[in-house]
Amino acid sequence: MTGFKELRLDGVTRRFGGKDALSGLSLEIRQGEFIALLGPSGCGKSTALNCLAGLLPLSEGSIWQDDKRLDTLPPERRGFGMVFQSYALFPHLSVRKNVAFGLQMRRLPRAEVRRRTDEAIRLVRLEEHATKLPGQLSGGQQQRVAIARAVVLEPSLVLMDEPLSNLDAKLRLEMRTEIRRLHQSLGLTTVYVTHDQEEALSMADRLVVLRDGRVQQVGTPEELHTRPANRHVADFMGYRNLLPMRVTSVTPELVEVEGGGMTLRGTAVGELRADDEVMAGVRPEDLRLGEGGIPATVEVVEYQGRELAVEARTDQGAMLHLRATERPSVGDKISVVADPARVLVFPA
Amino acid sequence: MTSLRHRLADRGIDRQLLLLIPASLCVLILFVYPFAYGFGLSFQPSHGGVLGAYKEFFTDAYQRDTIWTTLKLSLPAAFLNVAASVPIAYRLRGRFRGKRLMTTLLVIPITLGTVLTAEGLLNFLGPTGWLNRTLMSAGIIDAPVRLTNNYWGVFFSLVITGFPFAFLLILSYLSGIDPTLERAAATLGAGWWPRFHRVTLPLLAPGLATTFCLTFVLAFSVFPSAILVGDPAGTTRVISIAAYHAAYESYDYSLASAIAVVMGVVELAVVAAVLGVRSLFYTGSTGGKG
Numbered sequence A: 001m002t003g004f005k006e007l008r009l010d011g012v013t014r015r016f017g018g019k020d021a022l023s024g025l026s027l028e029i030r031q032g033e034f035i036a037l038l039g040p041s042g043c044g045k046s047t048a049l050n051c052l053a054g055l056l057p058l059s060e061g062s063i064w065q066d067d068k069r070l071d072t073l074p075p076e077r078r079g080f081g082m083v084f085q086s087y088a089l090f091p092h093l094s095v096r097k098n099v100a101f102g103l104q105m106r107r108l109p110r111a112e113v114r115r116r117t118d119e120a121i122r123l124v125r126l127e128e129h130a131t132k133l134p135g136q137l138s139g140g141q142q143q144r145v146a147i148a149r150a151v152v153l154e155p156s157l158v159l160m161d162e163p164l165s166n167l168d169a170k171l172r173l174e175m176r177t178e179i180r181r182l183h184q185s186l187g188l189t190t191v192y193v194t195h196d197q198e199e200a201l202s203m204a205d206r207l208v209v210l211r212d213g214r215v216q217q218v219g220t221p222e223e224l225h226t227r228p229a230n231r232h233v234a235d236f237m238g239y240r241n242l243l244p245m246r247v248t249s250v251t252p253e254l255v256e257v258e259g260g261g262m263t264l265r266g267t268a269v270g271e272l273r274a275d276d277e278v279m280a281g282v283r284p285e286d287l288r289l290g291e292g293g294i295p296a297t298v299e300v301v302e303y304q305g306r307e308l309a310v311e312a313r314t315d316q317g318a319m320l321h322l323r324a325t326e327r328p329s330v331g332d333k334i335s336v337v338a339d340p341a342r343v344l345v346f347p348a
Numbered sequence B: 001m002t003s004l005r006h007r008l009a010d011r012g013i014d015r016q017l018l019l020l021i022p023a024s025l026c027v028l029i030l031f032v033y034p035f036a037y038g039f040g041l042s043f044q045p046s047h048g049g050v051l052g053a054y055k056e057f058f059t060d061a062y063q064r065d066t067i068w069t070t071l072k073l074s075l076p077a078a079f080l081n082v083a084a085s086v087p088i089a090y091r092l093r094g095r096f097r098g099k100r101l102m103t104t105l106l107v108i109p110i111t112l113g114t115v116l117t118a119e120g121l122l123n124f125l126g127p128t129g130w131l132n133r134t135l136m137s138a139g140i141i142d143a144p145v146r147l148t149n150n151y152w153g154v155f156f157s158l159v160i161t162g163f164p165f166a167f168l169l170i171l172s173y174l175s176g177i178d179p180t181l182e183r184a185a186a187t188l189g190a191g192w193w194p195r196f197h198r199v200t201l202p203l204l205a206p207g208l209a210t211t212f213c214l215t216f217v218l219a220f221s222v223f224p225s226a227i228l229v230g231d232p233a234g235t236t237r238v239i240s241i242a243a244y245h246a247a248y249e250s251y252d253y254s255l256a257s258a259i260a261v262v263m264g265v266v267e268l269a270v271v272a273a274v275l276g277v278r279s280l281f282y283t284g285s286t287g288g289k290g
Helices: A045-053 A095-105 A110-123 A139-151 A169-185 A197-203 A221-226 A231-236 B002-010 B015-041 B052-059 B061-092 B099-112 B114-125 B130-137 B151-175 B179-187 B192-220 B224-228 B239-248 B253-278
Strands: A006-016 A019-030 A034-038 A060-065 A080-083 A157-161 A190-194 A206-211 A214-219 A241-250 A255-259 A262-268 A277-282 A287-304 A307-314 A319-324 A333-338 A344-347
Touching: A006 A045, A019 A045, A019 A060, A019 A206, A019 A214, A034 A045, A034 A197, A045 A080, A045 A157, A045 A190, A080 A139, A080 B179, A095 A110, A095 A139, A110 A139, A139 A169, A169 A190, A169 A197, A190 A197, A197 A221, A206 A221, A206 A231, A214 A221, A214 A231, A231 A241, A231 A277, A231 A344, A241 A262, A241 A319, A255 A277, A262 A277, A287 A319, A307 A333, B015 B253, B052 B061, B052 B253, B061 B099, B061 B151, B061 B192, B061 B239, B061 B253, B099 B114, B099 B151, B114 B130, B114 B151, B114 B224, B151 B192, B151 B224, B179 B192, B192 B253, B224 B239, B239 B253
Parallel strands: A034 A190, A034 A206, A080 A157, A157 A190, A262 A344
Antiparallel strands: A006 A019, A006 A060, A206 A214, A241 A255, A241 A277, A255 A262, A277 A344, A287 A307, A287 A333, A307 A319
């Protein structure tokens, strides 16, 4: 393995027709880390990955592997493995030849190519399919070939571009575990692009949240989940209730906000003063039915197994998303309360 | 009404297929009937029995050699057209500024027609054409190089008219190959040459075979340029000239039909050989939009 201590992205910028698709991405990736680039479509996460792989030239910035500059090298000389969203398996080559392709490009001895190819195919449990063409495999199997093809080279960095987005829900969960298992057992360093926050939270050591080409927050899953840095990250992290409000009073522990006929108390994210326009964010799980809260009328009830997802409208017309354990009926008048520790108040 | 349609559909009959009848009639009247008529005619010579016309063609070296003369022109021309189209189409397959202009320029010869091309060739490559005058005034040659009214004139004409077809076909085959495949190959350490010959070329091979067959068939039936810029009595006496002579100078329709049949058989043989080779390659999906 071509090991490295640290991979550094320094102000990586990519413009398309004068518009920044990715602007000033700086990031340090340590050996063995699993990094997820997370964001909605068009946020620049795939651009970042392609820049890293060398498939897109940078407009500005540089990429360093320890003290070797990488961004001037073509993709074939960077030694990274990449798994594509469409898998990009060579349709005319068997599974075995697909996996062996990279090894043959390195002009390794035939015996070593054979040994490492067999090993990689065994790793992804495709032994009995080794002689098939990609077209004869299922989506999940093709995905595993793509992973085997990328990791057989023992690359210093594995790049994955939404590798699970073409799979059905059950397979997606399985492959998630599988990828994490390979990452650990092979000691890989992985950069993983996804728009699925749950996937990113469950797999990655660190997450990079992007929006409009700019980094919003970098942190561990816990940090992002509990302390989103701004309302865009919060929106992405499952704070489905984002209510425009105005600050009425600020104490060191709590801010009180009001708007849309509601008054809420919560924790400030950043400096806030009275009369500031703000966004109050609460997860549906952190809103409860309770006495003396916000009055609202139930509009939609969805059964979700253990609990119910409820959408209710306040008298002033704001929509609240919450969870309930017993089934309210559509049209019921309910009262909604929130734990101040779980309400985050962001500058608007 | 609905139930009738459903009953027919159950038997695999769609009434909309009736719309094919006019087209089928046209093909039958304009193509199948004349073909069958000519085929029959070739077995009714004025003398020499059923196979007399064929015997006459194959025993006369002057006639028989036209097969070889035509192959000698059309096979290299088709090969060159395909071979030259591949690198150009490969370069032009992506998106870039001016691509439409470039493609238009390359395709213009299709619209010109053989006669105009021939005239251009005579002006440009003829003994007093620009090329020879330039070369002579530059002192590179003493006497004009003979590039028209011989094999080369016809060859150039076939390349000029055949290349755009080959180019357009290959360009569309190339854009049918998923560009991600080459990017994947690059991340696996393949430089441009292995990317091309290990990934793109094998996926393109079936398309190359088809393109070769089409340009070959076009070139094999060469007629006007073989007369206008060729040497129709000698080195470029192609098989279609032989058929023309038989039909309109000797008025031997049977022989002319026999030559036409031979022409078809030779074309079929080459096409069958090329498609046979093609079946050895991967011919499935290439992952792209095509």
